[in-house]
Amino acid sequence: MKKLITTLLGFLAVAGFASTPTFTVDAARGVGTVSPTLYGLMTEEINHSYDGGLYAELIQNRIFLDSTTKPLHWSVVNDAGSAATITLDPTNSFNDKLTTSLRLTVTKADKKNSAGVANDGYWGIPVQPKTIYRATIIARAEANFSGPVTVSIVSDNGGKLFATEKISGLTTDWKKFEVTLKTGRITPTAKAHFVITLNQPATVWLGMVSLFPPTWNDQPNGFRKDLMQMLVDMNPKFLRFPGGNYVEGDTVDTRFDWKKTIGPVEERHGHPCPWGYRSTDGLGLLEFLNWCEDMKSEPVLAVFAGYALKGAHVNPGADLQPFVQEALEEIEYVIGDTNTTWGAQRAKDGHPAPFKLHYVEVGNEDWFDKSKSYDGRFAQFHDAIKAKYPQLKTISTIGNDQPEETRVHSRKPDMSDEHYYRSVNEFIHMSPDYAKKYDRNGPEIFVGEWAAYETSFPPWDKRSQKEPPTPNLKAALGDGVFMAAMERNSDLIKMQCYAPLFVNVNPGGRQWRPDMIGYDALSAYGSPSYYAFQMFSQNVGDEILSTASIETSVQGSATRDRQTGEIFLKLVNPQTNAVALNLKINGGAALMSKGSAITLAGNQNDSNSLAQPKKVVPLPTTVRGVKPGFTYKMPPNSIVVLKLKPSSH
């Protein structure tokens, strides 16, 4: 057929009838149902996604465990008339989880000359005007200390006091103190630090120091409001967590050990994350689940499956059984009744109602396991999960993007996870045929990680470190063609999510690019890829329509809302020239002559940043003259969502 079209086109060209670039939608031919869960999010602790990112804690190294030799991010503050020293004190700790403390010894101070300790936050402490911050401090003092202890937020330059309060009542016993700090009319800044001072010589020990700004929905131990709003605006239907490599850990011991991430934060020891820094585990299992609920999304729970990043694997059979049990208990924590052990624990932690859960992913990228143990490991998890929770679907981490022989054969996974980090050109070339040949009776497909990169080298190449953390418009065009392909095949591609989601753009903040959303302590922005995703996820019907294109590099997809009859046409022009596209909406759909468009366009190298957060954003326009055949001019380098309403329905 392809040959016939090519031959025909060749004949027309020779005969002088060059055909115009045409994109055809057959509105009479619904070819499948759009997966209602197609668009979602993937997340893990990478690029300071949580600590120094979404998790709103402002104190870095709040339990002093980031290094065993020095109190990173903490420093002495004093003036000409005062002096102090600080040191880690593992012999004096609040409990067996916070295994060290910070000893502050003020050797010289008086009412006018205080001394103490300062924390520089995650690249600064962000302060906003007329805002209440909540500080929590676990502390004890030497005998006969009568206080007070002063806590303040202070500017880096000139020591301007943004907010201050006093704590009294320290004794030789460990105690938790909570205090609120209120700022006045100030200009927002992240050039600030948090300070704890004494105005007399004394020794005090700090077990934990925490500071939170107002959070999303005012949740305690909650999330940054600006970032949550950006996520909600993506209309995500699911959240894949906690990884990614983060679920695996570098070693079995440093996996995401969910039981250590629940309960009061002062009971959480934290753990080294595979991306080179220590995770507080402040954003633990319950916070992930609350996060899903807050976004009206469902969890896609990844469980540790006996393979760690540095190559260790656990043999299927008796050795693996404790980890299978750990996963079953984790599932029980998520969906178990309150009369089960872990359901009761969830209720005790503040959430009696079970969460929604349909999918459990067994591991992450297990094709890296050279021992080839995944088939056996998957089977053991799959059988145990199905036996206890027959309603759940299991996801294998080895999908169609990996060689056939590496995939699971002893069981039929309900779904398999494919990962695509591809150059823009690769996406442009693979997308027209993507998933066309997949077995519609095989496992459902989850594209659990994907992103287009605009560089000549892949994200894991060292040169990436020198590139901006977030991608430019060219990359978003690659994203666009691939998203259109996934949407055309969304009878089978049930879920898809870009990765990584977040990056703290400060020097040293990131380990991977390209990332969708960038931020520092004070503000955040979406990359063109963020807006491309949003355009797709916010405008999706429930019926896939048949599409075809000839003589054009424009790729796209069409869906329809069965209830309203509205057609959503997504078109991507990855070329640097405009295209006058002959749009044919066949099949007798009577359309209103006035439609609307949302367009993301610009120069290929255009990108957003903290300094220019809105350089590339989608713009709405009205489209006139819509009819079954009309010409639509696609700007160069553009993604367009056309919304075409039926004239009657």
Ligand code: AHR
């Ligand atoms: O998204 C970054 C990393 O890429 C993920 O942690 C891992 O699953 C993949 O290799």
